[in-house]
Amino acid sequence: MVKTFTRMAVAGAAVVSVLAVTASQAQAAVLVSNKTISNSHGKMTFIDDGDVFQVCDTKADGHGMTGELVQIYDAGANQVRLTVTDGGDSGCDKKGYNIGNQFNEQYEMWLSWNGGGATVKSERFNE
Incomplete structure (x- = not known):
């Protein structure tokens, strides 16, 4: 009887742990503090302190970078x-x-190299 109760308690604790981790991961996809996306030519960063969006061209190739908040x-x-x-x-x-x-407002950051190619998109987020 004691072994059965112990097994049930351990199993219950495992289920609670999995649910807690799953819930915190789902919330992390929505609420973001700082976030960066990048490609081989540059990067775009959201800085939560002041709601600043920064774009950096990291290659001197004659083309710039464009970042958009959508x-x-x-x-x-x-x-x-x-x-x-x-x-x-x-x-x-x-x-x-x-x-x-x-909570109902969702944003993505989109980063493009002005020389062509695919646009890099962040996951949806909010502050």
């Missing part, structure tokens, strides 16, 4: 809220945009 709507008609470009100068370029803290 508000995502499930029904389509996504809307670009901010565009930041960098290239041709030293350092990174950045701009601020308050994404707020509305």
Whole structure:
């Protein structure tokens, strides 16, 4: 009887642990503090302190980088809220945009090399 109870308690604790980890991972996909996406030509970073979006061109190849903050709507008609470009100068370029803290608002960062190729997109996030 004691062994059966112990096994049930251990199994119950394992289930609770799995649920807690799963819930925290799901929440992490929505609420973000700082986030960076990149490709072989540059990167885009969201800096939570001040809601700043920074784009860095990391290759001197004659082409710059463009980063966009896009508000995502499930029904389509996504809307670009901010565009930041960098290239041709030293350092990174950045701009601020308050994404707020509305749970129903979702954003993605999109990063493109101005020389062509695929756009890198972040997972959906909110502050």
